[in-house]
Structure formats: structure tokens, C-alpha cells
Amino acid sequence: xxxxxxxxxxxxxxxxxDGPAPGSADDHLPLLVxxxxxxxxxxxxxxxxxxxxxxxxxxxxxDELARVDxxxxxxxxxxxxxxxxxxxxxxALGDLPALQRRxxxxxxxxxGHLAVQGRPRSGRTTALRTVGLAALDRGWAVHAIxxxxxxxxxxxxxxxxxxxxxxxRVVRLLRLLAGHDDGQSRPAGLDRxxxxxxxxVDDVEAVRGVLAGVAGGAGADALxxxxxxxxxxxxxxxxxxxxxxLASLVxxxxxxxxxxRHDDVSLGVPAALAGQGxxxxxxxxxxxxxxxxxxxxxxxxxxRGRARRxxxxxxxAFRLHPLPDDVGTADLDVAGHAPGGVDPGPAVVxxxxxxxxxxxxxxxxxxxxxxxxxxxxxxxxxxDVAVCRAVxxxxxxxxxxxxxxxxxGRTLWMDVAQGALVVGPPGSGRTSTLALLxxxxxxxxxxxxxxxxxxxxxxxxxxxxxxxxxxxxxxRNGNGNGTGDGRASSNSHGNRDGSGTTxxxxxxxxxxxxxxxxNGTGAIVVRRYAPADVARLLDTLEAGQGAATFPxxxxxxxxxxxxxxxxxxxxxxxxxxxxxALCRDGLVLLASATTGAAASALRGPLADLRGARSGxxxxxxxxxxxxxxxxxxxxxxxPGRPRPGRGVLVQGARLAPLQVARP
Numbered sequence: 001x002x003x004x005x006x007x008x009x010x011x012x013x014x015x016x017x018d019g020p021a022p023g024s025a026d027d028h029l030p031l032l033v034x035x036x037x038x039x040x041x042x043x044x045x046x047x048x049x050x051x052x053x054x055x056x057x058x059x060x061x062x063d064e065l066a067r068v069d070x071x072x073x074x075x076x077x078x079x080x081x082x083x084x085x086x087x088x089x090x091x092a093l094g095d096l097p098a099l100q101r102r103x104x105x106x107x108x109x110x111x112g113h114l115a116v117q118g119r120p121r122s123g124r125t126t127a128l129r130t131v132g133l134a135a136l137d138r139g140w141a142v143h144a145i146x147x148x149x150x151x152x153x154x155x156x157x158x159x160x161x162x163x164x165x166x167x168x169r170v171v172r173l174l175r176l177l178a179g180h181d182d183g184q185s186r187p188a189g190l191d192r193x194x195x196x197x198x199x200x201v202d203d204v205e206a207v208r209g210v211l212a213g214v215a216g217g218a219g220a221d222a223l224x225x226x227x228x229x230x231x232x233x234x235x236x237x238x239x240x241x242x243x244x245x246l247a248s249l250v251x252x253x254x255x256x257x258x259x260x261r262h263d264d265v266s267l268g269v270p271a272a273l274a275g276q277g278x279x280x281x282x283x284x285x286x287x288x289x290x291x292x293x294x295x296x297x298x299x300x301x302x303x304r305g306r307a308r309r310x311x312x313x314x315x316x317a318f319r320l321h322p323l324p325d326d327v328g329t330a331d332l333d334v335a336g337h338a339p340g341g342v343d344p345g346p347a348v349v350x351x352x353x354x355x356x357x358x359x360x361x362x363x364x365x366x367x368x369x370x371x372x373x374x375x376x377x378x379x380x381x382x383x384d385v386a387v388c389r390a391v392x393x394x395x396x397x398x399x400x401x402x403x404x405x406x407x408x409g410r411t412l413w414m415d416v417a418q419g420a421l422v423v424g425p426p427g428s429g430r431t432s433t434l435a436l437l438x439x440x441x442x443x444x445x446x447x448x449x450x451x452x453x454x455x456x457x458x459x460x461x462x463x464x465x466x467x468x469x470x471x472x473x474x475x476r477n478g479n480g481n482g483t484g485d486g487r488a489s490s491n492s493h494g495n496r497d498g499s500g501t502t503x504x505x506x507x508x509x510x511x512x513x514x515x516x517x518x519n520g521t522g523a524i525v526v527r528r529y530a531p532a533d534v535a536r537l538l539d540t541l542e543a544g545q546g547a548a549t550f551p552x553x554x555x556x557x558x559x560x561x562x563x564x565x566x567x568x569x570x571x572x573x574x575x576x577x578x579x580x581a582l583c584r585d586g587l588v589l590l591a592s593a594t595t596g597a598a599a600s601a602l603r604g605p606l607a608d609l610r611g612a613r614s615g616x617x618x619x620x621x622x623x624x625x626x627x628x629x630x631x632x633x634x635x636x637x638x639p640g641r642p643r644p645g646r647g648v649l650v651q652g653a654r655l656a657p658l659q660v661a662r663p
């Protein structure tokens with residue numbers, strides 16, 4: 001068969017058979033449209049509204065929310081706008097296509113806690129900031145966990161703002177909001193009855209992961225306790241569908257949608273609304289009503305205040321301050337709480353039977369020889385005895401500024417009237433802490449002896465800079481071979497150099513020959529844990545306790561400082577029992593020991609100090625720390641490597657986290 005073929009028409013705009021092509025110079029349709037619009041405008045005609053609203057904007061500010069009708073329940077009072085309902089918080093601008101209007105999406109905490117879900121950089125933290133500033137604008141107390149919420153701290157209504165890098169403070173905040181004080185003082189302003197408290201938690205999965213290292217894993221449930229049992233409203237941000245294991249405790253969700261329908265559906269978005277995300281802040285609100293698409297509002301730069309309504313006191317807006325990493329004695333605030341201010345008492349020398357000591361000015365001897373070791377003042381006769389009596393009559397300050405800590409980072413004071421025990425593992429700062437206590441006792445004139453191998457602690461018995469020594473080494477018998485000007489002779493068994501401290505480490509004998517120094521503190525330093533040396537110290541303390549010649553030494557408080565008391569009780573068993581007996585008769589013992597030895601002590605001075613329940617537990621994560629004073633310390637510990645000087649101050653039933661000051 002024969003086929004006919006012809007060329008097709010060239011591609012291009014269609015041209016009707018009786019008119020010009022569209023868009024060509026001969027097309028008059030645009031002219032007709034322009035003429036019709038001009039006639040309509042002259043006639044006052046308006047175009048009919050579109051059958052649908054424009055798409056939601058990609059950025060919504062607080063002012064745009066304010067232009068929506070009915071926002072925040074605004075009412076007119078005396079011609080001015082005043083908010084009438086502070087129980088709901090505006091979050092986003094919502095779209096109601098069925099009603100052809102916009103609405104303000106509000107979160108009512110009575111509907112349940114809020115979870116903001118979405119991928120990273122989808123606007124989760126910004127949404128929490130919007131909620132937080134809206135709550136602050138309404139007079140709520142707001143607490144925040146997360147570094148991205150740090151700017152909220154500038155508002156006066158904000159309470160604690162803490163990052164998850166400080167788990168001790170995070171768990172302390174959560175425990176307070178849940179109604180637990182864990183033996184610590186409750187901060188001022190905490191009131192769980194108002195119900196106007198908001199907690200913001202950014203990246204809740206990471207926060208719970210960090211808290212899992214607190215209290216043996218129990219810290220991970222601290223946030224769940226707040227969600228379940230506290231009247232505090234909670235808003236969290238999260239990336240997964242399980243809300244960090246807290247999905248059952250969340251009532252309202254704002255899912256920041258994406259372009260991926262499967263991801264949206266996995267987060268709980270209905271299939272009809274899935275995949276409609278895109279710009280940051282585009283969300284699907286899943287609350288008590290129907291789901292709706294919304295755009296989360298950007299937080300205001302400065303929270304707006306109430307109109308003609310004074311802000312009420314923000315009860316519950318307490319702030320937990322971090323513990324300092326390092327504290328010096330100059331950082332301690334002792335104004336108004338200074339110890340007694342008593343000048344240290346006269347120097348004390350230990351003498352044998354028949355040994356008399358002369359005063360530095362060449363007067364007659366002031367100590368009457370008597371049987372056995374005696375303990376007494378050296379100085380200007382009756383005048384010094386009067387000074388002793390005055391010192392005994394003045395109340396000695398038993399409160400020692402020990403460091404900074406607590407909820408507000410203030411200076412903490414420890415009452416050592418019944419003794420004190422410092423425990424911790426090696427390297428935790430036990431000896432330095434004890435040196436701080438010893439220097440306080442020396443400054444108040446109550447220090448009598450120091451038993452320590454450590455040079456820093458032994459130096460606590462030395463005189464303060466500028467203090468003049470008031471003793472001499474002159475003796476009336478042949479034992480001392482002293483000189484008349486107060487200097488010890490070269491053949492003397494005891495070097496008395498004006499320091500006022502007796503050191504038995506050099507001689508180590510028990511025949512009465514003493515190698516030592518004497519200063520204005522009257523303290524004895526024992527540098528060797530030998531039964532003979534410790535026994536001689538106890539003999540001196542017992543003699544001074546019962547000496548009627550020197551009433552100040554019998555009635556004034558006496559302090560003995562012992563480093564490594566657990567070692568002393570093992571090496572000097574009988575002497576440790578004598579020391580415990582002296583403590584029961586009024587001697588004040590300040591001691592240190594390892595945590596394990598203190599926790600297992602059942603008798604002796606170490607067990608007695610445990611019963612006093614006054615001391616410091618350093619490195620409280622160490623095994624046995626809770627058994628030392630019978631207090632659970634798990635909520636006051638910090639995960640990770642222990643920091644020297646970081647511990648817990650125990651005063652009876654009260655506890656406080658502490659950073660001990662450097663002596």
C-alpha cells in the first residue's frame with residue numbers, strides 16, 4: 001500500500017486561526033483586563049476574598065501574635081489592655097483551614113506537660129525560650145536546664161539556670177521541685193503551693209544520661225519524679241519519639257515537622273499532616289483538640305511586663321549557685337561572724353619535777369616546782385595569771401569558717417565545740433582541712449597539741465607573723481643548761497627558740513629531755529606516732545587538766561589536733577584509750593582519718609568522734625562515706641574524678657556541699 005507523509009507544524013505558541021498568538025504585540029487581552037480593573041476601582045468595587053488563606057509565614061514574632069484576635073485573654077480595664085488569664089502560655093501561630101482563619105496556639109499546663117520534638121536545628125531550643133519568656137512575662141518562676149537557655153538568667157523572675165555539665169546542681173534542682181531536701185537546708189523563696197513554676201529542660205535524653213551517674217543511677221529518675229508528683233509545669237525538648245523514656249508523663253506535644261513523611265509519622269504526626277515541614281519552627285500541635293499546623297513564635301528580645309499590674313513577689317524563683325573550684329581564706333566572708341577574737345594565751349612549757357623556768361625579763365621564776373610534770377604560764381608573774389583567768393572567762397569562738405558551699409555558695413561555718421572529724425581517701429585534702437581547723441584553734445588560744453607527721457599541719461602551731469615570743473630556755477638545774485638571755489646553750493638537750501612548741505621527734509626519749517620550740521600558742525607538736533611520745537603528751541595534758549595552780553588551763557577549752565587518727569589508734573592502742581577518756585572529760589579533739597577506717601571504727605576516739613556527728617566527708621563517692629556519720633550522701637556527690645577539698649559538711653542532721661578553703 002502507498003503511504004503519504006507530510007511535515008508537522010513547528011513547535012511554538014498556539015495561534016488560533018482568527019487571532020494573534022498570546023503574548024504577541026497583537027494580543028489585546030492584557031489591555032482589556034487593565035481597563036476592567038480601572039473601571040472597578042473607579043466604581044468602588046473590591047475583589048472578592050480568596051477562598052483560602054495564604055501559607056503560614058516562615059517567621060512569626062510576638063507582635064504578630066498580638067495582632068491575632070483574642071490573644072492572652074486581653075481585657076480592657078480603665079481604657080488599657082490588661083491580661084485577665086495567666087494560666088495559658090502563647091506558643092505559636094496556628095492555621096485553621098476549615099474555618100479560614102488563624103489562631104494563637106496556647107499551652108495550658110493543666111492539659112499536661114509539654115514536649116517539643118524535632119531534629120537538631122529544627123527550632124527546639126527556640127521554642128523552649130519562647131515558652132519560658134511567655135511565662136516570665138506572666139509572673140511565673142522559671143528554672144532552666146541547658147546551655148541554650150542561659151540568656152533567661154538575665155530576667156529577674158528566673159530562678160536556677162544550670163547546664164547538664166553540673167549534674168549535682170541539676171539533680172538538686174529536680175529534687176527540690178519534687179519536694180525532697182536530702183538533709184540540706186531549703187533555699188529561701190521555695191514554695192511548692194503556688195503552682196506558677198515552670199521548668200525547661202533542653203535535650204532531655206542527654207540530661208537523663210548525665211543524671212544516670214548520680215546516686216548509683218537513681219538520678220535518672222529525678223526528672224520523672226518532677227513530672228509525676230510535682231505541681232511544677234515542665235516543658236522539655238527531645239529528638240526521639242519516646243521523649244527520653246518519659247512519653248507516658250507528657251500530655252501535649254509540638255512536633256517540629258520535616259519534609260520526610262516517615263520521620264514525622266514516627267514522631268506521632270497524623271499521616272494527613274506529615275511531610276508539611278520545612279522552615280525551622282514549623283510544627284504540628286498535638287494537644288487535647290484536633291491536630292493543627294502552626295509556626296512557633298520567636299522569643300521576644302525583652303520579656304514584656306504587665307500593664308498597670310504590679311508584678312507579685314516571685315515565690316519559688318530560688319537560685320542554686322555552683323560550687324567554686326578553688327577557695328582561699330581571703331575568699332571567706334567572716335564579717336559579722338568572726339570568732340571570739342581572744343588573744344592567744346600565754347606560752348606553756350612542759351617541765352619535769354624540780355625544774356623551774358624563768359621569765360624573759362630576768363624576773364624570778366613563775367613556776368613553782370612540784371612533783372610530776374606540770375603545765376603553766378610563763379611571763380610576768382601575777383599579771384600573766386590574771387590574763388589566764390581573763391582568757392578562761394571569755395567565750396571562745398567554736399564556729400570555724402571552713403569554706404564555701406551550700407545552695408547559695410556562701411561561707412560555711414563548722415561548730416567544733418564537740419570535736420570534729422575529717423575523713424576522705426588519700427589525696428582528698430584531709431590534712432589541709434585539719435590545718436585550717438588547727439590555725440583557728442591557735443588563733444583563739446585554745447590549741448594545746450598537734451600530732452602530725454605533716455609539716456604544714458605542724459606549722460599551724462607556730463606563732464602568727466609579728467607575734468613576740470614570751471618564753472625562755474633558762475633553767476635553775478643542770479638539765480636544761482639554759483642561758484640568761486633566753487637562748488639555749490649548745491650542749492642543751494632541748495632547743496627552745498621562742499616558738500613555744502615542744503617537738504619530741506628528735507629525741508624520742510622518755511627521760512624528760514625534750515627537743516622543741518616554744519611560742520605564744522603554748523601548743524605541743526608530736527611528730528612521731530610512738531607510744532612513748534604520745535604517752536608523754538597525754539601525761540602533760542592530764543597534769544594541765546588537774547593543775548589547780550593555773551585555773552585558766554583547767555577551765556579554758558583545750559583542743560588537740562591529730563592527723564591520721566586511725567594510724568595512731570593502731571600504733572598506740574593504750575594511748576588511744578587514754579585520749580578517748582580525756583575527750584570525755586572535756587578535751588576537744590579535731591582529727592582526720594581515712595574513710596574506710598572511720599566507717600569501721602567501733603570503739604576508741606575515732607568512734608566517739610563519729611558519734612558527735614560533726615565533720616567533713618571529702619570525696620563522698622568513696623565507699624563507706626555514708627556510714628561515717630550515718631547520712632546518705634549520694635545526692636550531694638559529683639560524678640567523675642574527685643576534686644581535692646570537695647566534700648560534704650555534716651552538722652548533726654544537716655548537710656551541705658562544700659569546697660574547703662586552702663589553709
